[in-house]
Amino acid sequence: MKFCDILKRKEFVVTCEFCPPKGTDLTEMLQKTELVRPYVDAINVTDNQRARLYPSSLAVSRILKERGFEVICHLTCRDRNRLSLQSDLLGVHILGIENILFLSGDHPLLGDHPESKPVYDLDVSQLLRTASHLKEGKTLSGKKLQNKISLCTGAVVNPEAEPQELQILMMEKKIVLGAEFFQTQPVFDVDKYRKFYDRVKGFGARVLPSVLVIKSAKFAKNMSKVPGIKIPEKYIKRLERAQNPLKEGLKIADEIILALKEFSGGIHIMAPGIEENIPQLKI
Amino acid sequence: MIVTIEKDFAEVLKVTKEEDNLFIFGCAGCATLCQTGGEKQVKELGVKLESEGKEIIGYSVLDVPCDERIVRKEFRNNSSIRNADSIIIMACGAGIQSVQKFSPIPIHPVLDSLFLGTIERIGKFYNYCSICGNCVLEDTQNLCPITRCAKGLLNGPCGGMNEGKCEVNSELDCVWVLIYEAMEKKGNVNNLKLFREPRNWVQSFVFKSE
Ligand code: SF4
Ligand code: SF4
Numbered sequence: 090m091k092f093c094d095i096l097k098r099k100e101f102v103v104t105c106e107f108c109p110p111k112g113t114d115l116t117e118m119l120q121k122t123e124l125v126r127p128y129v130d131a132i133n134v135t136d137n138q139r140a141r142l143y144p145s146s147l148a149v150s151r152i153l154k155e156r157g158f159e160v161i162c163h164l165t166c167r168d169r170n171r172l173s174l175q176s177d178l179l180g181v182h183i184l185g186i187e188n189i190l191f192l193s194g195d196h197p198l199l200g201d202h203p204e205s206k207p208v209y210d211l212d213v214s215q216l217l218r219t220a221s222h223l224k225e226g227k228t229l230s231g232k233k234l235q236n237k238i239s240l241c242t243g244a245v246v247n248p249e250a251e252p253q254e255l256q257i258l259m260m261e262k263k264i265v266l267g268a269e270f271f272q273t274q275p276v277f278d279v280d281k282y283r284k285f286y287d288r289v290k291g292f293g294a295r296v297l298p299s300v301l302v303i304k305s306a307k308f309a310k311n312m313s314k315v316p317g318i319k320i321p322e323k324y325i326k327r328l329e330r331a332q333n334p335l336k337e338g339l340k341i342a343d344e345i346i347l348a349l350k351e352f353s354g355g356i357h358i359m360a361p362g363i364e365e366n367i368p369q370l371k372i
Numbered sequence: 373m374i375v376t377i378e379k380d381f382a383e384v385l386k387v388t389k390e391e392d393n394l395f396i397f398g399c400a401g402c403a404t405l406c407q408t409g410g411e412k413q414v415k416e417l418g419v420k421l422e423s424e425g426k427e428i429i430g431y432s433v434l435d436v437p438c439d440e441r442i443v444r445k446e447f448r449n450n451s452s453i454r455n456a457d458s459i460i461i462m463a464c465g466a467g468i469q470s471v472q473k474f475s476p477i478p479i480h481p482v483l484d485s486l487f488l489g490t491i492e493r494i495g496k497f498y499n500y501c502s503i504c505g506n507c508v509l510e511d512t513q514n515l516c517p518i519t520r521c522a523k524g525l526l527n528g529p530c531g532g533m534n535e536g537k538c539e540v541n542s543e544l545d546c547v548w549v550l551i552y553e554a555m556e557k558k559g560n561v562n563n564l565k566l567f568r569e570p571r572n573w574v575q576s577f578v579f580k581s582e
Contacts, residue, residue: 167523171570193530196522196540207523214527215570229570247531255552255564259528262565274531316532316539 092161092188093241093269095130096295102355103372104161104272104297106133107153107364109143115152121364122153128368131159133190133272133357137168139315140200147177151184161243162186165194170210171219171229178223182238190243190272191216195316213244217266224267244268246296247317248285249278257288264294272357274317275301277324279348286352295354302342302360302370305334335363343371373402374464375489375497376409379482384417384460385424387480391457394421395429397446397471399463401436407494408483409433409462417460417482429456437467440474447474487519505576511568513554518571520547526568 096102105125110118122132132153136146150162162181169177181189191213197205211219219229226237244263250256260271276282276298289296303309303320306328313320324341331337342358349356360367388394396414403409411433418428430452434442447453458478461468464485471479489497502519508526509516518524522540529548532539536549555561 193523193525193532195532198522198540209523209525211570212523212525212527213530214567218567219570245531247533250531250534251536252549252552254561255529255533255549258552258561258564262528262567265565266567317534319534 090159090187091239091241092131092159092243095159096270096354099130100354101350102130102295102297103128103358104131104133104355105129105358105360105364105367106135107149108135108138108361109146109149111143113144115149118149119152119156122156122158124365125367126158128370128372129358130355131161131188133161134163136163136165136192137194137200138163140167140195140197140202142201147180147184147186150181150186154185159188160186161188161190163190163192164216165192166209166211166213166216167194167197168208170208174211174216175219175223175228178220178240179234179238182240187239188241188243189220190245191220191268192245199316214262214266217242217244217263217268221267241269242267243270243272245273246271246289247274248276248282248298249274249319250317253285257285260289260294261292264292268294270294271296273298275299275312275320275359276345276349277301277319277321279345282349283352297355297357298349298353299357299359300342300345300349302358302363302366303328303338304360304363305338309338335366339366339369346371373405373489373491374466375486375499376403376406376464376483377486378408378413378462379484381420384421384480384482387482388421388426388458388460391478392425393427393429393455393457395453395456395459396431397437397459397461397463397467398431398433399437399467400433401438403463403467403483404433405491405494406497414462417462421460429453434463434467437461437463438470440470443470443474447476453477503576504571505579506572508568511563511566513551515547515551515554517547517551520545520550526571528564 134146134150146163150160153160193213197207220242222229223238226234246260282298306325309320309325312318328334328337398414399409414431460480460482461471462483468481487499488501490500491497501516504518522538529546533546538544538546555563
């Protein structure tokens, strides 16, 4: 089912994300997806997350689809030119994947192949427009396709990045260009997110704020180096003091989830490497 | 101007291993301004090579090596070049390739060409334009997103921008924030919502003069 239809049907939607393994053995990942199955409406599959090499998000999305999950396949502009992006979008359709999340993609300099040539032939706005063309049965260069493809297209917004006004403008722009839903970078400051949410809730595209489960102080400090992620000192202190940091991290996530639940139309959970704990959260 | 830096001296020795008699070309244009291929640097390299046992047949600081007419004249008028086994050339890639057209002997580039630089002062250069063949500055407050955004994005910032800084390097300004601030001053931030089409790269590949 299209994620857009799930959004229409349900007032509160939960998604989570999986990064494919560093290799080709999906056993552990698939076990973890079974554990979260009852709790989530869809699973995001990341695409060379943080500019590090992993198996294709298309391939892994298809495997999850075959197992009956709704999937949101990530597609970044970093590694593909306009030919390759369109080719993959047609491929996504052939594979029966109905939802796609467009990202510009962390710069290769931040990843594990820093020497590589960054592509960014299209940006996310242009990719959204390109997807609209494909949905109408034509390519970016105006050539006719055999058929139209159907896809539910999403994009990312970072509510905590300053200037926030600029993020809001970008969001409006992406909606006009065809973004049907948004997922955010991790939210830690719920008050700030709420102010953002109040400004964008009338835009007509559902926003799922991300909740990142921080399993240890070390992990939190490392994640703070990732572009777009700001983890407040108070949470890092709590993890440092905790007897059981994972438990404390889950508690912090629960506090954020409860606060978000008061107004948000859903959440997106990121628990990298510790997805088996998602069922414990108060979602 | 074209900003260049010198390759390691070890690299220079490696490429001239088989050759004893060398001629050095410098550049009176950009490489002089950059202090990588002016008369001073040409002479300094000569002295260093001599101390490694090479013989410097002569040198010439061309005005400027990227002009084929000047290079052609140099080869016509300077007969001593022929006594060298090879030419060391301290100029950018454009200069090297015009020398390559006329040189009867091997040539060795010893500079790396970095970018087209805007100069604040000697030694302080900014990479503001990558000569993309299709200038968009009119639409972007005369701040270049092709060059100054690490991803060359045309429709606004990526999600990694924060506090006005770029995700790639927190010391670099995110150019889209600079563009936004410039628009804000003029009261036209809504211009950011205008869609900019994907770039057309054709011009940078097929342009031919005449
Ligand atoms: S858009 Fe940028 S790179 Fe292209 S010509 Fe203009 S300043 Fe140079
Ligand atoms: S942070 Fe700004 S300058 Fe850096 S890649 Fe993103 S949009 Fe470009």
